[in-house]
Structures are given as structure tokens and as C-alpha cells.
Amino acid sequence: MHAFDALRAQIADYPMLETALGVLILLTTAFLADWVTRHILLRIGRRVLKTVRLHNEATAPIAQRLARIAPALVIHNGIQLVPHLPPGAMTVVQNVASAFVILTIVLTVSSVLDLVNARYARRPSAANRPIKGYIQMIKIALFAIAAILIIATLIERSPLLLLSGLGAMAAVLMLVFQGTILSLVASIQLTSNDMLRVGDWIEAPHLNADGDVIDIALHTVKVQNWDRTITAIPTSKLITDSYKNWRGMSESGGRRIKRSLMIDQNSIRFLEPGERENLCRFALIDDYIRRKQDEIDAWNKKLAEAGREPVNTRRMTNIGAFRAYVQSYLLDHPRIHSTGLTLLVRQLDPTAHGLPLEIYCFTTTTAWVEYESIQADIFDHMIAILPEFGLRLYQQPSGLDVAELSSRLLPSEKAATKAQASASSLK
Known part of the structure; x- marks a missing residue:
């Protein structure tokens, strides 16, 4: 103690040196307070929280950030003990330390809100009711309040004085935060x-x-x-x-297939009796053909009894039989919803590219890869089986088709075609 007094007496004549030593001692004390808080008190706190199962890796950064308040409080209270420090400098240091404490508390609360959002996101209902937008709005309000408190602390004025001045800036604030307000309303909706x-x-x-x-x-x-x-x-x-x-x-558990086969309208015709019997080989439409033929025979019999001309009789068509086959094929398909969801095969308006025969149904899966595979398998089968019904797909002629047609022409026909082309070019 006597040595300390002797040292103090020796430097009493050097106020600047005494002030520098005081600041050095204050900073050392603040550093020790920070080290003790983070390495000793926080470890004790972690062990206590682990016993009650409240501590985990997510809460550790929050505690580390909150521990930064300790050195700021040491500086705020210890700056008064530094000798020969001007009152203005002392006030500035205290105000800055107070502002740092406010900022640290707000950042800690922000980290707590992030932790709340992360914990909530793990819940099954989080995807239906996300709270991230509300968390961000609370953060904006917190930082706005913190900004007012920090400014009020630095200029040593009451926060209410600053708030009263904000009333005149309401229109400007509405313009500045227009996007935030619109986003908040949209997020709520x-x-x-x-x-x-x-x-x-x-x-x-x-x-x-x-x-x-x-x-x-x-x-x-x-x-x-x-x-x-x-x-x-x-x-x-x-x-x-x-x-x-x-x-x-x-x-819904099903993904829609809506695609058409473009049938060449020149291949559509009535079925001959032999062709009807041949189509009875298909188990999917055997009952349909026999039932439809019985219906047509009964209708035609009434016409004959009424003395009508044979031109008024009804006959089965190959497009009708194919449509019934596609309908039965889809109903029997294990990967197509046959009940609960719409399933139909219909003709659309004829076009210059053929008669669209549209397949409208739903698969039993919504997975993209499986859906495309099911759809491709169905249309692979339909396209391959079309010739069995005497039907053709419409396809615009390509250069190869023209060349093949030209090779089938007789020499005389080729000469006539060439002469016709020459005459057209002379004109």
C-alpha cells in the first residue's frame, strides 16, 4: 500500500501520465471482466442449463453476445475514476458505452427471435403458417426503437422529444417504408x-x-x-x-394427363362384319362390341319394320371402337385413377391436321418422373395399336415422303411432271 502511495506521489506532478495510467487500468479491467464473463461465468451457466436441459448449440451464440455487456458496464462506471479526465470526454465515453449496451441487447433479442423462428420451422405446421415475415417486422420495430434510444443517449435528450418530432415526419416515413408496409399486408394475407x-x-x-x-x-x-x-x-x-x-x-394424389392423338380422317370408316369379329379378340372391348352390335341390330330392325331405306341403318365405326378400347384400357390401367377423378376419351373439333382424340385422366402419382413414364407408356401403346383398328396418325409430309413418292412414279409420269414444272417456270 505504501509503495502504491509513493508511486502515486511521484506521478502526481504528471497529470497526463496519471490519466493515461487510469485509462490503461480501466481497459485492463474491462478486458478481464469480458474474459471472466465469457470463460468462467458462461461455462458455469452452461453446466447449470445442461442439468435442466435448456442449453444447446443454438443458444451459445446468444449468451456470447450478451456477455459483451460486462466490459461496457465496467467502462461506463469506471470512467468516473480516471483522474484529470475532462467532463466532456467522460460524458462522451459514458454515452457511447450506454449506446453499445442498448445495441447489444437489441442484437441479442434479434438472435433470440431467429432462434424462435428456427425452432418453429421444425414443426409440421410451419410450412402452412410461416412466421418469418412477422419476425422480420418485429425486428424492424426493435431496431427502430433502438435507433431512437441510441440517438437520445448520445445527444443526452429524452426519447420522447425525438418521438414528438417524428409526427411531422410521418408522411416521409410512410413513403420510405411503403414497400415494407405493402409487404407486411401481403404477408398477412x-x-x-x-x-x-x-x-x-x-x-x-x-x-x-x-x-x-x-x-x-x-x-x-x-x-x-x-x-x-x-x-x-x-x-x-x-x-x-x-x-x-x-x-x-x-x-389430390393425381396428376392430369391431357393429350390428343391426331387421327388421319381419311382412315376413318365403317367396320365390316369380319372386322368386328376380329376386334372381338381384344378382351377389353369384347363385351362393348357385342353389346353395341346388339343395340345397332335392334335399331336397324325397327327401321326395316317401318319400311325405311337401308341407307338409314346404323353401323359401327373403327374410330368408335378405338375410342371404346382406349376408355377400357385406361379404366384397367393400375396407375390411372378410375374412380373419384375425371376419366374420359373424347373427340375434339376436326382440324387441318386430323381429328384430335383427347385422353383426359389422372395418374395415381404426382411425381414428375413417374408421371411422364406412365403417360409415355400409354401413348406408346395407343400409337402402336392404331393399325389394328384400321386407323392412321396424321403426319405432315416430309422431304423423305416426297422423295419416296417420286421414286414410285413411272417414267412417263416423271416426264409429264417435269414438263408441267418447265411450263410453269416459263410462265
Whole structure:
């Protein structure tokens, strides 16, 4: 103690040196406080929390950040003990230390909110009701309050004085935070109306989005497209603009097949009796053909009894038999929904490219790869079996078709064709 007093007496004549030593001692004390808090107190705290199963790896960063308050409090209270320090400098250090404490507390609360969101995201219902947008809105409010408190602390004014001045800036704040307000309203509508969930497949061509939703935040919704690119859509756009959500398809358990076979209309004709009997070989339409023929025979018999001309009689067509075959094939297919969901085979309006025979049904899976495989197998079979019904697919002539037709012409026909082409060129 006497040595300390003697040293103090020796440096009493050097106030700047005394101040420098005081600051050095204060910084050393703050460093020790930080080390003791993080390496001793936090370890004790972890052991206590582990006994009650409250500590884990996620809460460790929060405790580390909160421990930064200890050195700031040491500096705030110890700066008064530094000798010969100007009052203005002392006030500035204390205000900065107080502002640092406020900022640290807000950052800690922000980390706690992130932890809450991460824990909530693990729940099964989190995809249906995400809270990330609300968490972000709370963070914005917290940082706004922290900014007011920090400014008030640094300039040594009451926060209420700053808040009273904000009333005149309300219009400016509304303009500045217009996007945030719109995003908040959109986020509430999306969540409350269950319009969008993480994992939904959405399609919005005007927004360059076609894929799965991977994140729903306050300002943006991220969509991972099928080409693995990421599209960030403003949340408000999903309220003002239209988009397609494929969730209903996924939840129904079936994915729609809607594709047509273009039948060459020149191959459509009535079936001869021998052809009808030949088609009875197909087990899928054996009953249909016999039942349909009995119906037609009964109809024609009534016409004959009424003395009508034979031209009024009904006859079976190959396109009708093929349509019945496709219908029975789909009903018997193990990977096609035969009940509960629509299943039909219909003719559309004839076109210049043939008669569209549309298949409309739903597969028993929504997985893309399996769906495409089922669809391809069905149309492979239909195209291959068309000749059995005397039908052909329509296909526009290609250069090879023209060359093959030219090779079949007789020499005289080739000469006539060449002469006709020469005459046309002279004209």
C-alpha cells in the first residue's frame, strides 16, 4: 500500500501520465471482466442449463453476445475514476458505452427471435403458417426503437422529444417504408388465407418463376425453378398479380394427363362384319362390341319394320371402337385413377391436321418422373395399336415422303411432271 502511495506521489506532478495510467487500468479491467464473463461465468451457466436441459448449440451464440455487456458496464462506471479526465470526454465515453449496451441487447433479442423462428420451422405446421415475415417486422420495430434510444443517449435528450418530432415526419416515413408496409399486408394475407406455403409448386411466367417455394420472408418469396435457378419475387406481387399454385394437384394424389392423338380422317370408316369379329379378340372391348352390335341390330330392325331405306341403318365405326378400347384400357390401367377423378376419351373439333382424340385422366402419382413414364407408356401403346383398328396418325409430309413418292412414279409420269414444272417456270 505504501509503495502504491509513493508511486502515486511521484506521478502526481504528471497529470497526463496519471490519466493515461487510469485509462490503461480501466481497459485492463474491462478486458478481464469480458474474459471472466465469457470463460468462467458462461461455462458455469452452461453446466447449470445442461442439468435442466435448456442449453444447446443454438443458444451459445446468444449468451456470447450478451456477455459483451460486462466490459461496457465496467467502462461506463469506471470512467468516473480516471483522474484529470475532462467532463466532456467522460460524458462522451459514458454515452457511447450506454449506446453499445442498448445495441447489444437489441442484437441479442434479434438472435433470440431467429432462434424462435428456427425452432418453429421444425414443426409440421410451419410450412402452412410461416412466421418469418412477422419476425422480420418485429425486428424492424426493435431496431427502430433502438435507433431512437441510441440517438437520445448520445445527444443526452429524452426519447420522447425525438418521438414528438417524428409526427411531422410521418408522411416521409410512410413513403420510405411503403414497400415494407405493402409487404407486411401481403404477408398477412398470404398466411391468413393459406395462399402460399413453403414447398408449394407455383407457376408465374410473367415473374419468370416456375418451381418450388423455398422461402417466404417479409419482402420476398424465393422460388427455386426447375432449372435450379432462384427467382426472388416481391411479396406484394403475389397479391396484386396472378399465379398458379399446383398444391391442389399434389394434395389430390393425381396428376392430369391431357393429350390428343391426331387421327388421319381419311382412315376413318365403317367396320365390316369380319372386322368386328376380329376386334372381338381384344378382351377389353369384347363385351362393348357385342353389346353395341346388339343395340345397332335392334335399331336397324325397327327401321326395316317401318319400311325405311337401308341407307338409314346404323353401323359401327373403327374410330368408335378405338375410342371404346382406349376408355377400357385406361379404366384397367393400375396407375390411372378410375374412380373419384375425371376419366374420359373424347373427340375434339376436326382440324387441318386430323381429328384430335383427347385422353383426359389422372395418374395415381404426382411425381414428375413417374408421371411422364406412365403417360409415355400409354401413348406408346395407343400409337402402336392404331393399325389394328384400321386407323392412321396424321403426319405432315416430309422431304423423305416426297422423295419416296417420286421414286414410285413411272417414267412417263416423271416426264409429264417435269414438263408441267418447265411450263410453269416459263410462265
